[in-house]
Amino acid sequence: MKKKLKYLLGVTWILFLMFQYSNKAVNASTLESVTDADGFVIENGFILVDYVGTAKDIVIPDNVTIMFEACMGSTDIDSVVIPSTVEVMGEYVFTHSKVKKVVFQEGSEIEELPGGTFSSCKNLKEVQLPKSLKIIGRGEFQNSGIKSIEIPDGVTIIEGGAFSGSALTKVVFPDSLEAINSTAFYECKQLKDLRFPKNLKKIGDNAFVLCDKLTSIELPESTTDISQYAFYLCSGLKTVKIKGNIKELPKGIFGGCVSLTSITYPDSVEKIGDSAFSDTGFKTLPISKNIKTIGASAFINNTVTSVKIPDSVETIEAYAFYNSSDLKTVYLPKSVTSIGSRVFGQCWNLEKLTVMNPLCKVYSYQSDNMFFKGSKANMLKKVKVYGYKGSATAELCSLYNIKFISIDKTEMDYPELKNVKETKIEVKKDNYSLKMGKELKIPYKVTNANGYKVKVTGGVEYFDGLGYEVVKVVKITDDYILVKGGIWPGTVTISIRVGFSSKAIKINVK
Numbered sequence: 001m002k003k004k005l006k007y008l009l010g011v012t013w014i015l016f017l018m019f020q021y022s023n024k025a026v027n028a029s030t031l032e033s034v035t036d037a038d039g040f041v042i043e044n045g046f047i048l049v050d051y052v053g054t055a056k057d058i059v060i061p062d063n064v065t066i067m068f069e070a071c072m073g074s075t076d077i078d079s080v081v082i083p084s085t086v087e088v089m090g091e092y093v094f095t096h097s098k099v100k101k102v103v104f105q106e107g108s109e110i111e112e113l114p115g116g117t118f119s120s121c122k123n124l125k126e127v128q129l130p131k132s133l134k135i136i137g138r139g140e141f142q143n144s145g146i147k148s149i150e151i152p153d154g155v156t157i158i159e160g161g162a163f164s165g166s167a168l169t170k171v172v173f174p175d176s177l178e179a180i181n182s183t184a185f186y187e188c189k190q191l192k193d194l195r196f197p198k199n200l201k202k203i204g205d206n207a208f209v210l211c212d213k214l215t216s217i218e219l220p221e222s223t224t225d226i227s228q229y230a231f232y233l234c235s236g237l238k239t240v241k242i243k244g245n246i247k248e249l250p251k252g253i254f255g256g257c258v259s260l261t262s263i264t265y266p267d268s269v270e271k272i273g274d275s276a277f278s279d280t281g282f283k284t285l286p287i288s289k290n291i292k293t294i295g296a297s298a299f300i301n302n303t304v305t306s307v308k309i310p311d312s313v314e315t316i317e318a319y320a321f322y323n324s325s326d327l328k329t330v331y332l333p334k335s336v337t338s339i340g341s342r343v344f345g346q347c348w349n350l351e352k353l354t355v356m357n358p359l360c361k362v363y364s365y366q367s368d369n370m371f372f373k374g375s376k377a378n379m380l381k382k383v384k385v386y387g388y389k390g391s392a393t394a395e396l397c398s399l400y401n402i403k404f405i406s407i408d409k410t411e412m413d414y415p416e417l418k419n420v421k422e423t424k425i426e427v428k429k430d431n432y433s434l435k436m437g438k439e440l441k442i443p444y445k446v447t448n449a450n451g452y453k454v455k456v457t458g459g460v461e462y463f464d465g466l467g468y469e470v471v472k473v474v475k476i477t478d479d480y481i482l483v484k485g486g487i488w489p490g491t492v493t494i495s496i497r498v499g500f501s502s503k504a505i506k507i508n509v510k
Contacts, residue, residue, distance in 0.1 A: 092116040104130040173197040339370040358391035421448040423501040452499035485509040
């Protein structure tokens, strides 16, 4: 309690001094400033505010209890000893200084170093931190030259950006450490010797982004809170072991880890998050037996050649395997109920896709489906799709003349698909003219709707990025569509859609 009171009083005093210095009305006699024989500028007998001496190796005087913000920032010193009498330090005490070595004297009671204490100290090689320390502050060693550091036992938190951009190659964590917060080791490109402590609970977002030299990591059972992009773009990372009881591999956690080929994680994981393994080097995808959801772009740009989804997976979200140009065969079990937009888009070498669930949704219809958005793609000339007659997948293949091969015994496995016939849409004309503001009836006929409702899309023309409604759909009946010309002339296309079948109609509005 006494230590906390001292710290709060010290911080309050620093804030008071900052206010005084910024107040032009301050009387010269308000603060007593003394420069001692060694060049230490001390206010009121205990606040170090500057050093103007010439010595390279210095010891802070014992009468100092507060080191003012950035008080050593302009110095050319090589080394400094901070006595145990110092109880409070302001922010950025050494920032941008040329200091090489800092030692906190035995008996120091400092529990937290505030933000940026050693930030941008490019010459910094060694720091002996106080054993009393509990928190490594925000941006503490950011962009510094520190290469190796041992964090004292008792530290529980490493705050955000603490070592980001530093020259760190090795860090020794104490068992007391519980949290590594966001961007703590961001862009530590030389960091390679890393062992996580047994009591670590949390790794914040972007904590180890661009740590190129990391080759292997093992997260203990205690680590149950891992945030997004934690190890994003760690290009040298090859093997990963996660032991903690987590439910999800979060968004982007190993995205861009191009060397990653091996990972183990607990059976508690039910979701592979968005972009979790984008641009990785797996030959066999790490989808464990209890995964239910594969997130958007989860395996985008991968080099895998064959994928067999386990029968726990229910949903595959948009772009999951997008641009996996080496992918040749994919097997989707009956458990998969939904395949998102462009999941297999730009998988140019895809040869065989098996969809075992005839009731599986393939996202949308003609305009945006599991293969592509909009017009046909060349890749569809070589792919063969295996599935059930009457399924959404079969309808999609029919729309685009994709080779579809029916699986035997459809009626036995799925009685609801027995005798399902192809949906057909008939129109008398596929080209009409219409005056602005006038209405037009377009007759049509649907055969074998198979439970789908009629939908009409289109009618909008785009100009300079803005959409103008040239034709508006007023009414849809079982026999006709009533449309009305807008206040903008042009030629547009509307599409009558029933399930995965569609019929395009051009309308010229004058």
